[in-house]
Amino acid sequence: MENHFQQHRIDANGKGLGRFPADATLGEVASLRWNVLAEEVSLPTAVLRESRIEHNLRWMRDFITRYGVKLAPHGKTTMSPALFHRQLEHGAWGITLATAPQVQAAYRHGIRRVLLANQLVGRANMTIIDTLQRDPGFAFWCCVDSVANIAALGAHFAAAGQRLNVLLELGVAGGRTGARDEAAEAALIAEIARWPALRLCGIELYEGVLKDEAAIRALLRRAATRLQALSAAGALQTERVVLTGAGSAWFDVVAEEWSGLTLAQPLDIVLRPGCYLTHDVGIYQAAQQRIEANNPVAQAMNASLLPALQLWAYVQSLPEPGVAIIGLGKRDAAFDAGLPQPALHHRPGESAPRAAPAGWALTRMMDQHAFMQVAPNSDVAVGDLVAFEISHPCLTFDKWRQLALVDEHYTVTGLVETFF
Amino acid sequence: MENHFQQHRIDANGKGLGRFPADATLGEVASLRWNVLAEEVSLPTAVLRESRIEHNLRWMRDFITRYGVKLAPHGKTTMSPALFHRQLEHGAWGITLATAPQVQAAYRHGIRRVLLANQLVGRANMTIIDTLQRDPGFAFWCCVDSVANIAALGAHFAAAGQRLNVLLELGVAGGRTGARDEAAEAALIAEIARWPALRLCGIELYEGVLKDEAAIRALLRRAATRLQALSAAGALQTERVVLTGAGSAWFDVVAEEWSGLTLAQPLDIVLRPGCYLTHDVGIYQAAQQRIEANNPVAQAMNASLLPALQLWAYVQSLPEPGVAIIGLGKRDAAFDAGLPQPALHHRPGESAPRAAPAGWALTRMMDQHAFMQVAPNSDVAVGDLVAFEISHPCLTFDKWRQLALVDEHYTVTGLVETFF
Numbered sequence: 001m002e003n004h005f006q007q008h009r010i011d012a013n014g015k016g017l018g019r020f021p022a023d024a025t026l027g028e029v030a031s032l033r034w035n036v037l038a039e040e041v042s043l044p045t046a047v048l049r050e051s052r053i054e055h056n057l058r059w060m061r062d063f064i065t066r067y068g069v070k071l072a073p074h075g076k077t078t079m080s081p082a083l084f085h086r087q088l089e090h091g092a093w094g095i096t097l098a099t100a101p102q103v104q105a106a107y108r109h110g111i112r113r114v115l116l117a118n119q120l121v122g123r124a125n126m127t128i129i130d131t132l133q134r135d136p137g138f139a140f141w142c143c144v145d146s147v148a149n150i151a152a153l154g155a156h157f158a159a160a161g162q163r164l165n166v167l168l169e170l171g172v173a174g175g176r177t178g179a180r181d182e183a184a185e186a187a188l189i190a191e192i193a194r195w196p197a198l199r200l201c202g203i204e205l206y207e208g209v210l211k212d213e214a215a216i217r218a219l220l221r222r223a224a225t226r227l228q229a230l231s232a233a234g235a236l237q238t239e240r241v242v243l244t245g246a247g248s249a250w251f252d253v254v255a256e257e258w259s260g261l262t263l264a265q266p267l268d269i270v271l272r273p274g275c276y277l278t279h280d281v282g283i284y285q286a287a288q289q290r291i292e293a294n295n296p297v298a299q300a301m302n303a304s305l306l307p308a309l310q311l312w313a314y315v316q317s318l319p320e321p322g323v324a325i326i327g328l329g330k331r332d333a334a335f336d337a338g339l340p341q342p343a344l345h346h347r348p349g350e351s352a353p354r355a356a357p358a359g360w361a362l363t364r365m366m367d368q369h370a371f372m373q374v375a376p377n378s379d380v381a382v383g384d385l386v387a388f389e390i391s392h393p394c395l396t397f398d399k400w401r402q403l404a405l406v407d408e409h410y411t412v413t414g415l416v417e418t419f420f
Numbered sequence: 421m422e423n424h425f426q427q428h429r430i431d432a433n434g435k436g437l438g439r440f441p442a443d444a445t446l447g448e449v450a451s452l453r454w455n456v457l458a459e460e461v462s463l464p465t466a467v468l469r470e471s472r473i474e475h476n477l478r479w480m481r482d483f484i485t486r487y488g489v490k491l492a493p494h495g496k497t498t499m500s501p502a503l504f505h506r507q508l509e510h511g512a513w514g515i516t517l518a519t520a521p522q523v524q525a526a527y528r529h530g531i532r533r534v535l536l537a538n539q540l541v542g543r544a545n546m547t548i549i550d551t552l553q554r555d556p557g558f559a560f561w562c563c564v565d566s567v568a569n570i571a572a573l574g575a576h577f578a579a580a581g582q583r584l585n586v587l588l589e590l591g592v593a594g595g596r597t598g599a600r601d602e603a604a605e606a607a608l609i610a611e612i613a614r615w616p617a618l619r620l621c622g623i624e625l626y627e628g629v630l631k632d633e634a635a636i637r638a639l640l641r642r643a644a645t646r647l648q649a650l651s652a653a654g655a656l657q658t659e660r661v662v663l664t665g666a667g668s669a670w671f672d673v674v675a676e677e678w679s680g681l682t683l684a685q686p687l688d689i690v691l692r693p694g695c696y697l698t699h700d701v702g703i704y705q706a707a708q709q710r711i712e713a714n715n716p717v718a719q720a721m722n723a724s725l726l727p728a729l730q731l732w733a734y735v736q737s738l739p740e741p742g743v744a745i746i747g748l749g750k751r752d753a754a755f756d757a758g759l760p761q762p763a764l765h766h767r768p769g770e771s772a773p774r775a776a777p778a779g780w781a782l783t784r785m786m787d788q789h790a791f792m793q794v795a796p797n798s799d800v801a802v803g804d805l806v807a808f809e810i811s812h813p814c815l816t817f818d819k820w821r822q823l824a825l826v827d828e829h830y831t832v833t834g835l836v837e838t839f840f
């Protein structure tokens with residue numbers, strides 16, 4: 001499948017690219033040998049460091065293998081089917097997504113097992129899914145947490161002559177979606193049972209709405225207990241039961257709590273982190289530091305996830321001492337979980353980039369510009385290149401329709417498309 | 421040109437769309453008669469209210485006509501060439517853009533007069549522009565504010581055998597780009613004069629970095645004085661001089677300050693607001709209220725800009741009293757200048773939407789969800805539709821590759837593409 005993407009065209013309206021012949025394809029990118037440091041790519045650009053992507057893919061494969069759990073990485077992070085296929089090749093069981101159009105885009109690019117970690121709401125969204133389900137090779141689950149939605153799904157999929165796999169979503173008071181208590185759960189289970197078009201397949205939760213490890217463990221145990229009860233009661237009429245949780249911050253705790261769980265029925269315990277693929281130097285680096293400080297399996301792996309996504313941009317203006325205006329904006333990078341951090345500084349013509357001085361820091365971003373604080377005597381010039389690392393890959397990926405894969409010399413080896 | 425867009429395909433990987441035959445084109449959308457209220461469109465969706473877009477286009481045409489100034493709307497707001505052409509048909513002189521790839525995307529869709537309200541930095545970006553300038557029908561200006569950048573531009577465009585039109589950018593202490601004082605300006609002018617490949621055509625500024633009207637007026641007067649001096653000194657060797665400023669918040673003050681200005685040379689005074697096209701209910705509504713309170717021309721027009729961009733989304737979950745989880749996230753709407761505001765509430769099957777209750781308000785957004793506060797006894801159900809109006813159109817447009825044009829019944833009459 002991955003080869004198929006190579007036939008797609010380089011985006012002639014795109015940003016962050018080098019020059020290419022009209023109608024050139026992604027498969028031809030490597031032969032163009034664009035080098036970022038040689039200024040052959042229009043900046044700002046977003047690059048994925050190939051060796052680090054590979055490292056992170058292997059790290060997570062190793063982690064889930066050691067725990068004996070399954071992985072359905074949250075695809076909303078990258079919305080890049082070429083990367084989804086890399087994840088599947090590295091041991092993922094399926095892909096998690098957040099919306100029906102995301103599922104459709106993934107399906108159109110060869111993804112055949114999808115967990116919608118969300119409710120499926122609304123006629124047009126249900127129609128997207130029933131259309132995909134006409135393919136018997138497509139496996140799909142979604143979450144339910146309201147009687148009204150269950151009734152709507154039951155009626156819709158009955159009319160479509162299909163069955164829909166649903167997971168009971170558990171939630172916590174003050175959290176996001178999900179049933180808050182046993183009474184709510186019982187009402188949902190009863191409503192599901194009323195609809196022959198619905199098949200209750202297991203339990204889903206998203207522990208990431210909680211910040212406290214004890215509360216997270218309590219939620220995970222509640223889910224395990226409920227699942228055992230549902231299984232024992234014969235309420236899970238499916239070949240394989242699914243128990244799924246875990247964003248990018250607490251997947252270790254989810255693995256710890258659930259990995260020993262067994263039922264009388266076959267059970268797939270599915271973790272859903274998405275940000276491990278590129279990692280970051282912000283919120284997910286902090287989360288990973290907690291994981292590596294606490295989790296014995298992560299410790300035994302003697303390796304850490306590595307930040308693999310960089311944004312390169314120009315020093316555009318040095319209008320007054322101590323301030324560099326950078327050609328990088330909210331249009332190019334996430335800014336909701338910490339601003340991008342200067343990592344490397346490269347002057348055109350020099351042989352390799354240097355580490356960015358420790359004092360350089362973004363203080364503010366506008367749509368197309370960033371304000372970088374520098375020492376008044378800092379060796380910085382208009383036209384210099386600066387590489388930034390980021391916090392929150394999800395809201396960085398969605399700024400780019402094509403991202404460059406680069407080798408260790410910042411030569412572009414390929415492009416991956418996104419479909420947001 | 422606009423008809424050309426009608427041949428483009430509906431995005432089969434897109435979000436916020438209805439059903440369509442494989443390979444259907446934008447020109448076929450109206451005949452599909454998707455209706456948002458009838459749930460024929462996947463939510464969330466972004467809609468442009470056709471009659472309000474038209475109203476806003478006419479409002480701005482009237483405003484610039486009354487002042488006798490020219491308009492180059494900032495195209496980075498929408499990055500939608502179909503909308504650029506609507507703006508040109510309604511009296512715009514050209515289109516303003518922020519980056520070389522934006523200019524390229526606009527050129528590829530028929531835009532032939534572009535003001536880059538930014539520095540042009542870096543070899544690949546300069547190459548994009550010199551490639552477009554091979555078309556003698558393409559008119560282009562960019563800003564300069566550093567000697568190093570001027571030297572780089574001079575060398576690059578000399579090597580390309582071309583001349584580049586540059587505008588001296590003025591700035592203020594604590595602001596963004598632009599020369600801070602007369603000494604800096606003199607150094608820039610002297611450097612420009614060293615390069616035969618550069619043609620100094622006028623002055624540019626962006627007053628929106630200031631929040632104080634008196635300071636803005638002082639900057640505008642400084643620019644006018646400098647321009648007169650440059651013209652008198654014979655430094656502007658161009659057929660028509662350009663003096664340009666004005667974001668979406670202070671265009672009235674810019675028009676007031678500059679509209680009477682004359683030189684011995686022909687002069688184009690060019691305003692660059694971008695957000696008037698869709699307006700909003702946040703930062704630009706507040707700015708417009710100031711304009712209409714203060715500006716006699718705006719007052720005489722007896723009309724206001726109207727918010728034309730709405731996001732429709734589902735109530736996805738009602739997990740506990742007082743909270744509705746909405747299927748709308750940071751992936752769908754700007755969140756940096758106030759969260760989206762509930763405007764309409766529609767229950768499938770009812771004849772028309774009602775106004776959203778005054779107490780409904782978003783309190784938080786995640787990547788794909790929003791938390792809406794509602795009264796505990798509010799009449800709200802999972803599967804209800806809610807329309808949101810927004811603050812900051814620029815960072816809403818860039819979440820959507822295609823936006824729906826709708827009539828007053830929320831029937832989709834077309835799609836406009838974006839190229840971010």
